[in-house]
Amino acid sequence: MPEKKVLRWLADSENQIPEALRPWAAQQGFEWVAFQSGDTPAPVLLIFSPVWNGQQYLSIEGVWAKYLAKDYPDTQLIVVGNQDTQDTNFVDVLQIQERFAAILEAAPAAIRFATAMPVFTGGMDMGERMKRFLKGHGNESMAAICQEIYFNLSPGRDALKNQPHLVQRIIEAINDPSVKNNWGTLASRWINYQPFFGYLPFYTIFEEIRLLMECLRPWFEDSDASMENIEGWFSVVLPDLKRLESLLKKLEEYVQ
Amino acid sequence: MQQKKKEAEKRLMIIVWKWRHINNDTLPLPVGSDTDMVQVNGREYQWLMRYDPEDIEQSIDQIRQIIKNDYPAYKVQLFLHLNHNYEPGHVEQINASGANGKPPDNCILFGNRDHLYIHHANSPLGLLASNGNMEGNFSGNIISAVEKINEKNVIKSTHFDNVWNHYHHRIKLEAYQLKEDFIRVLWPASLSTSAPDPTVLASILHRLSTYADKIQQNASADALTFSLGKAEEERSQTNFYGSDIVPLFISLSSAIRDFIAKEPDIQLSKPAMEPLREAFHNLLNALPENTYA
Numbered sequence: 001m002p003e004k005k006v007l008r009w010l011a012d013s014e015n016q017i018p019e020a021l022r023p024w025a026a027q028q029g030f031e032w033v034a035f036q037s038g039d040t041p042a043p044v045l046l047i048f049s050p051v052w053n054g055q056q057y058l059s060i061e062g063v064w065a066k067y068l069a070k071d072y073p074d075t076q077l078i079v080v081g082n083q084d085t086q087d088t089n090f091v092d093v094l095q096i097q098e099r100f101a102a103i104l105e106a107a108p109a110a111i112r113f114a115t116a117m118p119v120f121t122g123g124m125d126m127g128e129r130m131k132r133f134l135k136g137h138g139n140e141s142m143a144a145i146c147q148e149i150y151f152n153l154s155p156g157r158d159a160l161k162n163q164p165h166l167v168q169r170i171i172e173a174i175n176d177p178s179v180k181n182n183w184g185t186l187a188s189r190w191i192n193y194q195p196f197f198g199y200l201p202f203y204t205i206f207e208e209i210r211l212l213m214e215c216l217r218p219w220f221e222d223s224d225a226s227m228e229n230i231e232g233w234f235s236v237v238l239p240d241l242k243r244l245e246s247l248l249k250k251l252e253e254y255v256q
Numbered sequence: 257m258q259q260k261k262k263e264a265e266k267r268l269m270i271i272v273w274k275w276r277h278i279n280n281d282t283l284p285l286p287v288g289s290d291t292d293m294v295q296v297n298g299r300e301y302q303w304l305m306r307y308d309p310e311d312i313e314q315s316i317d318q319i320r321q322i323i324k325n326d327y328p329a330y331k332v333q334l335f336l337h338l339n340h341n342y343e344p345g346h347v348e349q350i351n352a353s354g355a356n357g358k359p360p361d362n363c364i365l366f367g368n369r370d371h372l373y374i375h376h377a378n379s380p381l382g383l384l385a386s387n388g389n390m391e392g393n394f395s396g397n398i399i400s401a402v403e404k405i406n407e408k409n410v411i412k413s414t415h416f417d418n419v420w421n422h423y424h425h426r427i428k429l430e431a432y433q434l435k436e437d438f439i440r441v442l443w444p445a446s447l448s449t450s451a452p453d454p455t456v457l458a459s460i461l462h463r464l465s466t467y468a469d470k471i472q473q474n475a476s477a478d479a480l481t482f483s484l485g486k487a488e489e490e491r492s493q494t495n496f497y498g499s500d501i502v503p504l505f506i507s508l509s510s511a512i513r514d515f516i517a518k519e520p521d522i523q524l525s526k527p528a529m530e531p532l533r534e535a536f537h538n539l540l541n542a543l544p545e546n547t548y549a
Contacts, residue, residue: 123432
């Protein structure tokens, strides 16, 4: 018996179209599998875009295309959208039964999207949203803000070891309003943008960012640095900030 | 190589509101004045004009003159508060064609209900509090739309952008969401062998029908007057789009009517859905802004 071709599809949980297409997919000999976060997208990934996050329609195809081009360049990405547009990697949802076989046969691998963009489905452009999250509107890059807090604090770690009499000055430096302002910028941007990230391919990165932000929040918001907790600032806050910065930089690689 | 900085669009938001009358202690109008200009932080050509006229009939002409003479190159959004006794007739007056002044690009009549996006009570990035201030409460947090930079009061750009974009994008957004929603409901129903949920079908058909009615009632030859919110009194008239856009709204309305007139089993077919979707696309493709801000 010939092996069934696996088609993984990604859609929001309220979209009933993929399930309605299941009998057609079975008839065509496809194994029709809902994509779960953590799955490997290869060899074929269908994205039903835009996705509904409960408040907005999000066009996620651009971010996925860049991600696949970088990490899974051999995967075939096929965007299933609600418009009559011709493209090698796009199929009109109303025409999927008639056109899909030909599209699947000819769709170039995702490496194409290293230098091109997929058909835009007209909702909130998540590529732009990711850029705004990471880079802000000017010189407000999340990673740079993180780095600024880190560099403000890191000289203190060495002083703590070598010059314990400077501890009070280190504490004052940590409690400087500029450090908390920077943290406030990080925290509010994360809170504002997090609801848009549910259907993007960076689930594990976002989850780690979420945990780090939760861990860091009380240090900046609940109390000031003091003689009692100064060790924690260097053993917990600094490494967490460094990790956060590296995760943000990792994300930047996908939204240049 | 140094990149030339892109100049921000020239924007003027005029809010006619009870600035002088109620507890306005965050940023009071100058003593003896019924208007002032507050710059948006970091934006050379973006301003909020606060205006609290004594005579609303005169104010119509004054606003048109200000737009024509002082801000001819600006995109202008005008918010008229209902508690000043402005009503839809004033919106029509302010948008009337003629040599006497210039109408705004978008005119919104707001007030009386507390669900408006411009209010802090409904948006963490709003501009107004119900007590007349620019500082208000959102989910228990005090939020201010004003900040002091170099001893000068300015509007926070995020708040200005948020309100501006919300009212600018709302018309396209409504059409886009309806286009997506009707396919998401009807197309799976047409693929399924079991009977579709009549409540769900009725709901989307009702939305389409209501939208067609709204277009039919509000599209005149050269402008559109749309209710933006749930409250009947919250209305706007927009000139963001040229008169070439109005026929596309009317075509969409006709396509909706044709679709609704079809038998239910025909509605659940591709040949019935495609022309309606095409009418949506023709309109959406002609509206230049992004669907979402």
